[in-house]
Amino acid sequence: MATIDDVAREAGVSISTVSYALSGKRSISPSTRLRVEAAATKLGYLPHASARMLAANRSDIIAVTTPLHPDTDQSAHMTFTMEVTKAARDVDYDTVLLVHNDAVEGMKRSAATSLADGIIVLDVDAHDERAVLARQLKCPVVFIGIPADTTGLVCVDLDFEAAAVMAIDRLVAAGRTNIALISHPTETIDRESNFPLRFLHAFEGHAASLGLDAITVNPTEHRAHEAIDAIMTRMPNLNGLVLNTTSDIAGSVSAALAEYGRKVPTDVGVIAAGVTFSTHRFPVPFDTIPLDAHASCTTAVAMLVDLIENHASLPERTLIPPSYIEHGSVTPATVAKTSKAT
Amino acid sequence: MATIDDVAREAGVSISTVSYALSGKRSISPSTRLRVEAAATKLGYLPHASARMLAANRSDIIAVTTPLHPDTDQSAHMTFTMEVTKAARDVDYDTVLLVHNDAVEGMKRSAATSLADGIIVLDVDAHDERAVLARQLKCPVVFIGIPADTTGLVCVDLDFEAAAVMAIDRLVAAGRTNIALISHPTETIDRESNFPLRFLHAFEGHAASLGLDAITVNPTEHRAHEAIDAIMTRMPNLNGLVLNTTSDIAGSVSAALAEYGRKVPTDVGVIAAGVTFSTHRFPVPFDTIPLDAHASCTTAVAMLVDLIENHASLPERTLIPPSYIEHGSVTPATVAKTSKAT
DNA sequence: CTGTTAGCGCGTTCAC
DNA sequence: GTGAACGCGCTAACAG
Numbered sequence: 001m002a003t004i005d006d007v008a009r010e011a012g013v014s015i016s017t018v019s020y021a022l023s024g025k026r027s028i029s030p031s032t033r034l035r036v037e038a039a040a041t042k043l044g045y046l047p048h049a050s051a052r053m054l055a056a057n058r059s060d061i062i063a064v065t066t067p068l069h070p071d072t073d074q075s076a077h078m079t080f081t082m083e084v085t086k087a088a089r090d091v092d093y094d095t096v097l098l099v100h101n102d103a104v105e106g107m108k109r110s111a112a113t114s115l116a117d118g119i120i121v122l123d124v125d126a127h128d129e130r131a132v133l134a135r136q137l138k139c140p141v142v143f144i145g146i147p148a149d150t151t152g153l154v155c156v157d158l159d160f161e162a163a164a165v166m167a168i169d170r171l172v173a174a175g176r177t178n179i180a181l182i183s184h185p186t187e188t189i190d191r192e193s194n195f196p197l198r199f200l201h202a203f204e205g206h207a208a209s210l211g212l213d214a215i216t217v218n219p220t221e222h223r224a225h226e227a228i229d230a231i232m233t234r235m236p237n238l239n240g241l242v243l244n245t246t247s248d249i250a251g252s253v254s255a256a257l258a259e260y261g262r263k264v265p266t267d268v269g270v271i272a273a274g275v276t277f278s279t280h281r282f283p284v285p286f287d288t289i290p291l292d293a294h295a296s297c298t299t300a301v302a303m304l305v306d307l308i309e310n311h312a313s314l315p316e317r318t319l320i321p322p323s324y325i326e327h328g329s330v331t332p333a334t335v336a337k338t339s340k341a342t
Numbered sequence: 343m344a345t346i347d348d349v350a351r352e353a354g355v356s357i358s359t360v361s362y363a364l365s366g367k368r369s370i371s372p373s374t375r376l377r378v379e380a381a382a383t384k385l386g387y388l389p390h391a392s393a394r395m396l397a398a399n400r401s402d403i404i405a406v407t408t409p410l411h412p413d414t415d416q417s418a419h420m421t422f423t424m425e426v427t428k429a430a431r432d433v434d435y436d437t438v439l440l441v442h443n444d445a446v447e448g449m450k451r452s453a454a455t456s457l458a459d460g461i462i463v464l465d466v467d468a469h470d471e472r473a474v475l476a477r478q479l480k481c482p483v484v485f486i487g488i489p490a491d492t493t494g495l496v497c498v499d500l501d502f503e504a505a506a507v508m509a510i511d512r513l514v515a516a517g518r519t520n521i522a523l524i525s526h527p528t529e530t531i532d533r534e535s536n537f538p539l540r541f542l543h544a545f546e547g548h549a550a551s552l553g554l555d556a557i558t559v560n561p562t563e564h565r566a567h568e569a570i571d572a573i574m575t576r577m578p579n580l581n582g583l584v585l586n587t588t589s590d591i592a593g594s595v596s597a598a599l600a601e602y603g604r605k606v607p608t609d610v611g612v613i614a615a616g617v618t619f620s621t622h623r624f625p626v627p628f629d630t631i632p633l634d635a636h637a638s639c640t641t642a643v644a645m646l647v648d649l650i651e652n653h654a655s656l657p658e659r660t661l662i663p664p665s666y667i668e669h670g671s672v673t674p675a676t677v678a679k680t681s682k683a684t
Numbered sequence: 685c686t687g688t689t690a691g692c693g694c695g696t697t698c699a700c
Numbered sequence: 701g702t703g704a705a706c707g708c709g710c711t712a713a714c715a716g
Contacts, residue, residue: 003708005709015688016711017686025710025711026685028686029686050393050401051709051710056711057693077420078423089444094439358704362697367696367697397697688713690714691710691713692710696706699703700703
C-alpha cells in the first residue's frame with residue numbers, strides 16, 4: 001500500500017535515499033538510515049513486487065517444474081517441491097510451480113517473460129526433453145537428477161552409485177554375502193527414470209567386483225511378495241537384502257519374508273537405500289541410506305542462486321555423498337542374537 | 343528478449359497499437375492486427391512479466407498456502423497443490439507456493455507487495471490463523487476447507503455432511519443397518535482439522551435420526567486392526583462400515599476384518615467417504631465417495647478469479663455435492679452371494 | 685562520503 | 701490509430 005514516496009516524505013529525505021538506506025547498496029549516515037527505517041516500519045512499507053522486479057531486472061522468483069508421471073510417488077514429489085520452496089525462501093526467493101504438461105511450455109514462457117530468475121527441474125528422466133530445452137535457454141537451470149547427457153547442464157543428485165556400494169559393503173561387513181536387490185517396478189525402469197538404473201548398475205558392478213553372485217529383481221506389483229518369491233527361489237540362503245524401491249513394496253518386505261520363516265534382522269539383514277520414505281512405521285524399521293530431499297534441494301537452490309547472482313561456472317554433476325542411518329536391521333550374521341558387533 | 347518496441351517497429355505501427363492488437367482490449371482493423379500478430383510471432387515476442395504486472399497492476403499470479411502438519415497426508419497436499427496449479431494455468435494464472443511456517447508471513451508479504459492477485463488457502467483448521475488474517479487483507483482469498491467461523495470469508499469444500507448421509511443411506515438401502523465409522527486418527531481430530539469433525543457429526547446425527555445405533559472409532563495407530571477390534575467388540579454383528587480416514591488405515595481394513603472371519607462385501611459392506619486416495623490397489627477395492635481435489639480446486643480457482651477480475655460477491659460457503667463411485671464393496675446383505683441388486 | 689536529481693525499464697491506457 | 705502520461709522502484713551521475 002505505502003510506496004517509497006510515502007516513506008521518503010515521512011522520513012524527510014529523497015526517494016533514492018530511501019532506496020539506498022533500505023537496500024544497503026550504499027552507505028548512509030546512521031541517523032538518516034534510522035529515520036528511514038523507522039518510517040518504513042511505521043508505514044509498513046514493502047516495495048511493490050513488480051516495480052522492484054522491473055527496476056532491478058530480477059524477479060526473485062525460482063520456477064520449479066514437476067512433471068507428474070502416473071507411476072511416480074506423489075509424496076516424493078511433494079517432498080522435493082516443498083524442500084525447494086523452503087530452501088528458496090531461506091535465500092529470499094519465491095517459487096512458481098510449472099506443472100506436468102505445462103512443464104516445457106512453462107519453462108519457455110518463464111524464461112521469455114523473465115517471470116523467474118532461474119529454474120529447478122525435478123523428476124528427471126534419462127532422456128528428458130527439458131534437458132534439450134535447458135541448453136537453449138539463457139535462463140539458469142539446475143536439475144535435481146542426472147539425465148543421460150549432462151553436457152552444458154548443471155545437475156545435483158544423491159550419489160546413487162556410492163549408496164549402492166555402501167549398502168553392499170555394510171552387508172558384507174556384517175558377514176552377509178548372499179545378497180539380493182529389490183529395485184523399482186518395471187514401469188519406472190522402462191521410462192528410463194535415471195536413478196533406479198544408476199543404482200542397479202552400481203549394485204551389480206560392485207557385487208561382481210567383490211565376487212558375490214548377488215541377484216536383482218524388478219517387481220511388477222505394488223507389494224513385495226512376488227519379488228521375495230523370485231529371490232527365495234533363486235537364492236534360498238538369502239541373508240542380505242537391499243531395497244531401492246517404492247514404500248509400498250518396502251513396507252511389505254517383512255511380511256513376505258515371514259512367509260518363508262525368515263526374520264529381520266536375525267535371518268536377513270535389510271537396508272533401504274536411495275529412498276525418500278521413512279521406515280519408522282514399518283513393522284521392523286530398516287537401516288536407511290536416504291535420498292535426502294533436504295540436502296539435494298538445498299544444494300540445488302544454492303547452486304541456482306550462485307548461477308543467477310554470480311554467473312558462477314559450476315560442474316555438470318554434483319553428487320551428494322550418501323549417509324547411513326542405523327535402525328538395527330543389519331546385525332552380524334553369526335552373533336545376531338547375542339550382541340551388537342564390535 | 344524482444345520488446346513491444348521491436349514488434350511495433352517490425353509491424354510499422356505504434357506501441358499502443360501493438361498492445362491493443364495483442365490484448366484485444368480495443369478493436370483494431372484486421373489488416374494491422376494481422377501484421378502485428380505476424381511481427382510478434384516472428385520475433386517470438388512475449389511481454390516482460392514484471393513490466394506487464396506493473397502497468398496492469400495485476401500479476402496474474404495466485405499464491406497457495408500449504409502448511410505441512412506432520413500428521414497430514416503428504417500426497418493429499420500434493421494433489422491439491424497440483425490441482426490448484428493446473429486449474430490456475432487453465433485460466434492463465436501462475437501459482438507461487440507459500441510454505442508452512444512461511445504461510446502467514448507469506449500471505450502478508452504477498453498481499454503487501456502485490457506479488458499475487460489472490461490467495462488460495464489449503465489444509466484449513468477449524469480455528470485457522472489464516473482466517474483471521476484473510477479478513478484484514480484486501481487481497482482476495484479463497485479457502486479450500488471450512489473453518490469454524492466463516493464470517494467474511496469465501497470457502498469451498500466437499501459437502502462432507504451430505505457425503506456422510508449418502509454413505510449411511512447406501513448401506514441402509516443394501517439392508518446393512520449395523521454400521522460403524524472409522525474416523526481419522528485422534529491426532530488429526532485434536533488439531534481440529536475441520537472436515538473429520540464435520541463428517542463425524544453428520545454421521546452420528548443421521549444415524550440417530552434413522553434410529554440406528556451406529557458406532558464411531560478414532561484410531562491412534564496407522565493400521566486398522568485396533569479400530570476393527572474396538573468395533574467388533576462393541577458390535578459383533580457388524581455388516582456396514584464407513585471409512586473416513588487415512589489410506590494406511592483403509593488399506594488394512596480387509597485384513598483386519600479377515601481376522602474375524604468377515605469378508606467384504608459378503609459379510610460387511612464398506613464405503614470410503616471423503617477421502618482423497620483411491621482404493622484401486624487395495625486387496626478389495628471399496629465403493630468411494632471421493633473428496634475430489636479436481637472439483638474443489640477448479641471451483642476454488644474459478645471463484646478466486648471471479649473475485650479478482652469482477653470483484654464478485656460470493657457466498658461464504660460453497661459445498662460441492664458428493665458423488666458415488668461403485669466398486670462392488672456394498673452388495674445387498676441378503677442376496678450377497680448370488681447376484682447384484684436390482 | 686552523503687544526499688539529490690533525473691532517467692530508465694516495459695507495457696497499459698486515456699485523451700486526442 | 702497514435703502520443704504521452706503513468707505505475708514504482710533502482711541506480712548512474714552529479715552536487716554538496
